[in-house]
Amino acid sequence: MQNKLENKLAAQPLDFESFFSQKAMEMKASEVRELLKLVETSDVISLAGGLPAPETFPVDIIKEITMEVLSKHADKALQYGTTKGFTPLRLALARWMEKRYGIPMSKVEVMIVAGSQQALDLIGRVFIDPGDIVVVEAPTYLAALNAFKFYEPEFLSIPLDDDGMKVDVLEEKLKKLKAEGKRIKFVYTVSTFQNPAGVTMSLERRKHLIELAKEYDFLIVEDNPYSELRYSGEPIPPIKHFDDEGRVIYLGTFSKIFAPGFRLGWVSAHPHFIRKMEIAKQAVDLCANPFGQVIAWKYVEDGHLDRHIPRIIEFYRPRRDAMLEALEEYMPEGVRWTKPDGGMFIWVTLPEGIDTKLMMEKAVAKGVAYVPGEAFFAHRDVKNTMRLNFTYVPEDKIREGVKRLAEVIEDEMRRLK
Amino acid sequence: MQNKLENKLAAQPLDFESFFSQKAMEMKASEVRELLKLVETSDVISLAGGLPAPETFPVDIIKEITMEVLSKHADKALQYGTTKGFTPLRLALARWMEKRYGIPMSKVEVMIVAGSQQALDLIGRVFIDPGDIVVVEAPTYLAALNAFKFYEPEFLSIPLDDDGMKVDVLEEKLKKLKAEGKRIKFVYTVSTFQNPAGVTMSLERRKHLIELAKEYDFLIVEDNPYSELRYSGEPIPPIKHFDDEGRVIYLGTFSKIFAPGFRLGWVSAHPHFIRKMEIAKQAVDLCANPFGQVIAWKYVEDGHLDRHIPRIIEFYRPRRDAMLEALEEYMPEGVRWTKPDGGMFIWVTLPEGIDTKLMMEKAVAKGVAYVPGEAFFAHRDVKNTMRLNFTYVPEDKIREGVKRLAEVIEDEMRRLK
Numbered sequence: 001m002q003n004k005l006e007n008k009l010a011a012q013p014l015d016f017e018s019f020f021s022q023k024a025m026e027m028k029a030s031e032v033r034e035l036l037k038l039v040e041t042s043d044v045i046s047l048a049g050g051l052p053a054p055e056t057f058p059v060d061i062i063k064e065i066t067m068e069v070l071s072k073h074a075d076k077a078l079q080y081g082t083t084k085g086f087t088p089l090r091l092a093l094a095r096w097m098e099k100r101y102g103i104p105m106s107k108v109e110v111m112i113v114a115g116s117q118q119a120l121d122l123i124g125r126v127f128i129d130p131g132d133i134v135v136v137e138a139p140t141y142l143a144a145l146n147a148f149k150f151y152e153p154e155f156l157s158i159p160l161d162d163d164g165m166k167v168d169v170l171e172e173k174l175k176k177l178k179a180e181g182k183r184i185k186f187v188y189t190v191s192t193f194q195n196p197a198g199v200t201m202s203l204e205r206r207k208h209l210i211e212l213a214k215e216y217d218f219l220i221v222e223d224n225p226y227s228e229l230r231y232s233g234e235p236i237p238p239i240k241h242f243d244d245e246g247r248v249i250y251l252g253t254f255s256k257i258f259a260p261g262f263r264l265g266w267v268s269a270h271p272h273f274i275r276k277m278e279i280a281k282q283a284v285d286l287c288a289n290p291f292g293q294v295i296a297w298k299y300v301e302d303g304h305l306d307r308h309i310p311r312i313i314e315f316y317r318p319r320r321d322a323m324l325e326a327l328e329e330y331m332p333e334g335v336r337w338t339k340p341d342g343g344m345f346i347w348v349t350l351p352e353g354i355d356t357k358l359m360m361e362k363a364v365a366k367g368v369a370y371v372p373g374e375a376f377f378a379h380r381d382v383k384n385t386m387r388l389n390f391t392y393v394p395e396d397k398i399r400e401g402v403k404r405l406a407e408v409i410e411d412e413m414r415r416l417k
Numbered sequence: 418m419q420n421k422l423e424n425k426l427a428a429q430p431l432d433f434e435s436f437f438s439q440k441a442m443e444m445k446a447s448e449v450r451e452l453l454k455l456v457e458t459s460d461v462i463s464l465a466g467g468l469p470a471p472e473t474f475p476v477d478i479i480k481e482i483t484m485e486v487l488s489k490h491a492d493k494a495l496q497y498g499t500t501k502g503f504t505p506l507r508l509a510l511a512r513w514m515e516k517r518y519g520i521p522m523s524k525v526e527v528m529i530v531a532g533s534q535q536a537l538d539l540i541g542r543v544f545i546d547p548g549d550i551v552v553v554e555a556p557t558y559l560a561a562l563n564a565f566k567f568y569e570p571e572f573l574s575i576p577l578d579d580d581g582m583k584v585d586v587l588e589e590k591l592k593k594l595k596a597e598g599k600r601i602k603f604v605y606t607v608s609t610f611q612n613p614a615g616v617t618m619s620l621e622r623r624k625h626l627i628e629l630a631k632e633y634d635f636l637i638v639e640d641n642p643y644s645e646l647r648y649s650g651e652p653i654p655p656i657k658h659f660d661d662e663g664r665v666i667y668l669g670t671f672s673k674i675f676a677p678g679f680r681l682g683w684v685s686a687h688p689h690f691i692r693k694m695e696i697a698k699q700a701v702d703l704c705a706n707p708f709g710q711v712i713a714w715k716y717v718e719d720g721h722l723d724r725h726i727p728r729i730i731e732f733y734r735p736r737r738d739a740m741l742e743a744l745e746e747y748m749p750e751g752v753r754w755t756k757p758d759g760g761m762f763i764w765v766t767l768p769e770g771i772d773t774k775l776m777m778e779k780a781v782a783k784g785v786a787y788v789p790g791e792a793f794f795a796h797r798d799v800k801n802t803m804r805l806n807f808t809y810v811p812e813d814k815i816r817e818g819v820k821r822l823a824e825v826i827e828d829e830m831r832r833l834k
Contacts, residue, residue, distance in 0.1 A: 013662050016689040019602065019636055021568070024543040027696045057495040063487050070480050078474040078678035114531055114680075114702045121701040125567075126441040146700045150542075151438070185436065219436055245430050261495035263531075263706035272433040279444045283563045284538040285531045289680035289706050 023150060030146070031375065035360065039369040045401035047388040048369040050195070050344065056312045057259045058304065065298040073294050081290035083282045084274070085112025085266070089297035093252070093266050096300055103241050108271045111278055112288045116223060116251040116265035120147035122277045122284075123221055123249065127185055128153045133177070135187040137165050139347070139376030139385065141195045141223065144188055155378035156184065162338065164201025165189055167208045174216045186219035186249075191239055192227035193343025196376045196387035200341065203236055210242045223251045226343035228309050231317040233341035246270030254296055256344075257309055262292035316344075322395040323388065323402060330406035332413060337388075344391045347373070350409060353416050355383040359408060368404040440567060447563070448792065452777065456786040462818035464805040465786040467612070467761065473729045474676045475721065482715040490711050498707035500699045501691070502529025502683070506714035510669070510683050513717055520658050520667075525688045528695055529705045533640060533668040533682035537564035539694045539701075540638055540666065544602055545570045550594070552604040554582050556764070556793030556802065558612045558640065561605055572795035573601065579755065581618025582606055584625045591633045603636035603666075608656055610643035610760025613793045613804035617758065620653055627659045640668045643760035645726050648734040650758035663687030671713055673761075674726055679709035733761075739812040740805065743819035749827045754805075761808045764790070767826060770833050772800040776825060785821040 017025070039046050069077050076086065084090065089112060094105040113119045120143070128134065128151035136145065138157035145155070158170045170187070177184065187209065191201045201209075213220055222239045240250040246269070253265035267277060281287075299305055323346055327337050337348045348370075350356065357372040373385030388405075390398060434442070456463050486494050493503065501507065506529060511522040530536045537560070545551065545568035553562065555574035562572070575587045587604070594601065604626065608618045618626075630637055639656045657667040663686070670682035684694060698704075716722055740763055744754050754765045765787075767773065774789040790802025805822075807815055 014664065014687070014689075016663075016687070018634075019544055019690075020693060021542070021544055021546045021549075023546075024693055024697065027543075027693065027700075029696050030699065033699075051497060054492045054496055057491060059487055059491045059495070062491075062495070063484065066483055066487070067480065070476055070483070074474060074476045074479075075471045076678075078476070078479070078676035079471055080468060080672070080677040114706070117700075118702045125438070126444075127436055127438055129438045129440075132438075143700070143703070150700060217435075246433075247431065255497070259495035259708075260497040261493075261707040263702065263704065270431070270433070272431075273436075276437060276441055276444065279446050280441065282447065282450075283444075283534075283560070283567060284701065285535045285680065286560070287680065289531070289709055290678040291676075291680075291709060292706055 030142070036369070039364060042364070044364055044367050044369050045393060045397050045404065046369040047390070047393065047398070047401050047405070048371045049389050049392050051392045052256055052260060052344075053315065053391050056315050058308050061299070061304050061308065062259070062295065065295050065302075065304070069294045069298060077291045077294040079290060081287040081293065083278050083287050085110070085288060086290060086293040086297055088301065089293050090266075092297055092300040096305070097252075097268060101238050101241055103238070103268075105268060109268050109274060111267045111274050111281070112293055113265050113267055113281070114285060114288045115255060115260075115263045116225060116253045117143055117147065119251045119265060119267045120144050120223075121150075122267075122280050124148045124151040125280045126273070126276050127219070133182065133184040135170065135184055136378050137189055137194065138378065139196050139373060139382070140188065140378065141190055142375045144223065145378055148188070153185070157378045160194070160197050160199055162199055164191065164194065164199050164205055165209070167205040167212065170209075171212055174212060178216065184216070184218045186221050187213070188221045188223065189239070190223045190225075192224055192236065193229065193340050195226070195343070196345050196371070196373070197347040198338040198340030198343055198345045199347075200236065201239070206236075206239045207242055209239060210247070213247045214245065218247075220248045221251070222248050225251075225253045225256050228257050229313060229316060229344070230342040231313060231320050240268065246272070249273060257305060257312065258296065258299055262289070262296060264288060264292050264296050316391050318395055319390045319393075319398060322398045323390040326399045326402035330403045332406065332410045334413065335409060344389055346388045346390060348386045348388060350384045350386070351413060351416070352384055354409070354412050356386045357383065359412055362411070363405060363408045366404045366408050368401045368408070370405065447559070453786070456781060459781070461781055461784050461786050462810060462814050462821065463786045464807070464810065464815070464818050464822070465788045466806050466809050468809045469673055469677060470732065470808050473732050475725050478716070478721050478725065479676070479712065482712050482719075482721070486711045486715060494708045494711040496707060498704040498710065500695050500704050502527070502705060503707060503710040503714055505718065506710050507683075509714055509717040513722070514669075514685060518655050518658055520655070520685070522685060526685050526691060528684045528691050528698070529710055530682050530684055530698070531702060531705045532672060532677075532680045533642060533670045534560055534564065536668045536682060536684045537561050537640075538567075539684075539697050541565045541568040542697045543690070543693050544636070550599065550601040552587065552601055553795050554606055554611065555795065556613050556790060556799070557605065557795065558607050559792045561640065562795055565605070570602070574795045577611070577614050577616055579616055581608065581611065581616050581622055582626070584622040584629065587626075588629055591629060595633065601633070601635045603638050604630070605638045605640065606656070607640045607642070609641060609653065610646065610757055612643070612760070613762050613788070613790065614764040615755040615757030615760055615762045616764075617653065618656070623653075623656045624659055626656060627664070630664045631662065635664075637665045638668070639665050642668075642670045642673050645674050646730060646733060646761070647759040648730060648737050657685065663689070666690060674722060674729065675713065675716055679706070679713060681705055681709050681713050733808050735812055736807045736810075736815060739815045740807040740819060743816045747820045747823035749823065749830060751830065752826060761806055763805045763807060765803045765805060767801045767803070768830060768833070769801055771826070771829050773803045774800065776829055779828070780822060780825045783821045783825050785818045785825070787822065
């Protein structure tokens with residue numbers, strides 16, 4: 001058998017490429033993922049990942065809930081579900097969004113998805129025609145770029161600062177586009193503790209963005225996986241809170257406040273938009289996994305979610321602090337970084353002239369890894385940035401990793417002079 | 418709050434339609450689903466659904482496995498997974514396919530998906546350019562039509578008989594297309610206990626189809642959710658068994674041999690194709706839910722799957738028999754139906770002139786429901802057929818349902834004369 005298999009794989013009589021669609025020919029594996037595969041097999045300290053710490057997974061709660069679900073709700077949990085999602089979960093999330101963020105919401109405004117990645121794909125499917133202008137932050141979440149790209153939009157990048165997307169720069173662009181008779185379809189923003197930059201859009205800019213959406217008639221896709229992970233500072237309402245017209249499509253996820261292994265997220269939007277996304281979802285996977293949905297329902301409904309979030313925060317805060325302290329202690333002058341009040345990432349900007357993708361090999365040789373910033377820019381036009389994660393690795397390793405990284409950067413800066 | 422919400426929903430100041438993509442404008446909700454929603458709320462005997470019986474879900478096994486997984490493998494089950502799927506599960510499935518179907522297989526030929534519906538969407542994404550010719554059976558699985566349609570293929574329908582797709586008709590079409598300089602991209606077939614027709618492609622036709630695929634250079638998508646549910650007759654190897662070039666993309670699912678609530682299926686194909694589908698999947702949902710995957714791994718690996726399948730068969734066989742007997746007993750002359758050796762469905766053909774979609778209202782008034790056959794035809798050109806399901810409803814209700822249905826049909830036939 002093994003020989004037959006080897007023959008089969010070796011023979012390759014087919015012209016495989018001749019079968020692929022045009023778009024499939026253009027699909028490329030993420031270089032970052034390929035890079036990280038190398039790192040995972042060595043004893044490098046990786047500040048590159050984007051994973052929650054497994055120590056934050058509420059295993060005992062999950063055991064308890066799951067036994068209850070299998071005893072009382074197996075008929076729902078093990079059967080096919082509706083495309084919109086398990087109704088009690090949708091209702092529980094609508095109530096939670098209302099209580100937590102002051103956003104009045106009914107279950108018809110909530111659809112359950114297979115992680116917010118799926119929501120990004122569905123948004124592409126439902127809203128983007130080839131050539132449509134989609135505004136993203138620079139930098140932005142790279143998997144959102146990847147999801148949207150299939151639908152062939154034209155990306156318009158708006159820079160960030162410590163207060164998030166520079167909405168005044170967006171306004172200038174909108175004026176120019178309007179003069180050219182052009183319209184944008186939507187603005188995509190990770191509004192709070194942004195991935196990759198860690199920054200949060202200020203209250204003033206949130207309000208300004210909503211005003212612009214009305215004036216220039218576009219939608220806002222607010223991706224909010226991190227806002228519950230706040231280690232310092234005062235909470236700030238989601239952009240969705242200020243939405244009185246149904247312009248904001250809000251994405252939430254269980255991956256950072258429960259566990260990623262359930263692959264569950266949700267979309268909160270006007271029922272008109274939810275309905276169309278529901279029809280689109282029917283064709284791609286029928287429904288999100290009901291087993292996870294019924295478990296997630298008990299997690300929210302029985303108050304576990306609200307009780308568990310503070311534990312996650314207590315676990316991550318020292319890690320965030322350790323990374324900020326280590327950056328302060330070790331980084332040479334000329335290196336800048338963001339100081340996030342929450343989330344999972346810090347964004348580091350090196351002096352012009354350093355290419356963090358090229359530097360990666362040296363860093364790995366020194367025993368530390370990061371994600372080069374280039375892939376987070378829609379136009380891949382910035383070379384001297386990197387994303388560091390502080391949630392996955394313990395404090396002492398964070399400190400050691402940042403120290404090693406600082407040495408690599410110092411070397412590189414010397415070489416440049 | 419409630420008032421604010423109502424105002425928001427009532428105001429609708431947005432021109433929602435103006436935001437949708439061209440393709441989204443064309444997306445329609447399935448009429449069948451809308452119909453079934455009505456049925457579910459009444460006391461009609463529904464032979465319309467496509468659901469496995471919840472009595473076949475191995476709840477106790479799932480409890481046992483899940484506790485073990487949460488105790489020993491929580492780090493894998495609750496974390497993000499790789500896009501290709503949980504490696505031990507891929508390995509277990511490769512071994513199972515080899516043992517069960519005599520198909521030599523390695524784990525690089527297996528990718529885990531969010532139900533085989535997702536595989537259908539990924540196949541569309543990776544293989545179909547607008548205008549590509551995709552061959553389907555007439556009738557065929559309607560959700561496959563729905564998944565492929567987004568990618569704008571031209572469907573070529575090949576009729577079925579009791580031995581499955583009429584491969585000789587396909588051959589005639591292929592000759593004609595070749596003469597016109599055209600090629601087909603792939604043939605989609607539910608090869609065993611077809612949905613909706615219940616028929617199985619004969620051994621001879623399987624071999625013929627593979628020969629044609631070589632001669633005319635196309636791929637075969639073999640969707641095989643039902644072959645394990647065999648109540649009579651001798652097993653027949655999947656088309657994939659005869660594939661020595663990597664032309665067959667095989668789809669399997671846990672929905673009918675474990676439980677649909679995990680939303681897990683798998684694709685077995687040449688590593689070149691798997692690789693491209695993996696890249697495509699990265700953009701749409703990152704990975705199938707790891708929690709379910711680790712549980713499914715234990716289910717296969719520990720032999721539960723092989724021990725449980727006979728129990729499902731014993732549960733369904735009397736229901737299949739009850740439906741065949743009732744059809745024989747009650748149906749008027751002029752009505753024909755398939756006699757499946759397995760699966761979940763029987764396909765009924767009424768005399769020409771009866772439109773089963775129009776007849777549905779009368780049937781529901783008489784207390785029975787079915788799926789009108791029209792939607793299973795790519796070109797919606799056949800009106801006098803229907804799909805009956807025999808797995809969800811107990812034997813006495815099956816008999817009563819078929820009896821009511823026969824009365825409706827007799828009425829309709831009288832009316833036609």
